Amino acid sequence: MSKTLFEKIAARELPAQIVYEDDRVIAFRDIKPVAPVHVLIVPKKPIPRISEAAPQDEALLSHLLSKAAEVAGTLGLNNSGYRLVINNGPDGGETVPHLHCHIIGGRHMGWPPG
């Protein structure tokens, strides 16, 4: 298996503006931001999408979600607010087959969400 785009970012084989990293997740700026703050948070384990997460990935999923909230706070979004988005498969608009959560803020997010 060749590395996913996000594995290459975690391995520093591709450049990115990294805003958070630990042993299990990495967060970096989206290269096509849709708002003043737009960060992706990604598990280092290359789970393709959330529908393919296994039962043993549960702790990793909670870590991803709680760190998403923590990173949003670090980026100054706790009072103004933000939206978390996970796209799964074609109708979801999934573009990279490596699970990732969008953290989007810095402007009011409209409804519907796409």
Place this chain on the structure above:
Amino acid sequence: MSKTLFEKIAARELPAQIVYEDDRVIAFRDIKPVAPVHVLIVPKKPIPRISEAAPQDEALLSHLLSKAAEVAGTLGLNNSGYRLVINNGPDGGETVPHLHCHIIGGRHMGWPPG
């Protein structure tokens, strides 16, 4: 503290089209659907929003997310795809101060997500 809208749904004090329930989460149709499939999945514990989840809520967050994916599968969205959305605070478009995750599918979701 008075009950939140979603606590009232879980307590059957308000009607809803429930699609999944266990001891920790409940999922039901959004009353203002933005797509052919639009379900909310909610922890029964009334955490106001993800930025206020506590470290001891980590297992609940992973349960919420993995059940969101499972419910999406049950609703027939695994192949076509779907989008998961969590709104936090004013800019996120949060409307009910009780943590919930939108599961949206049945049509192609556009970008940006709001």
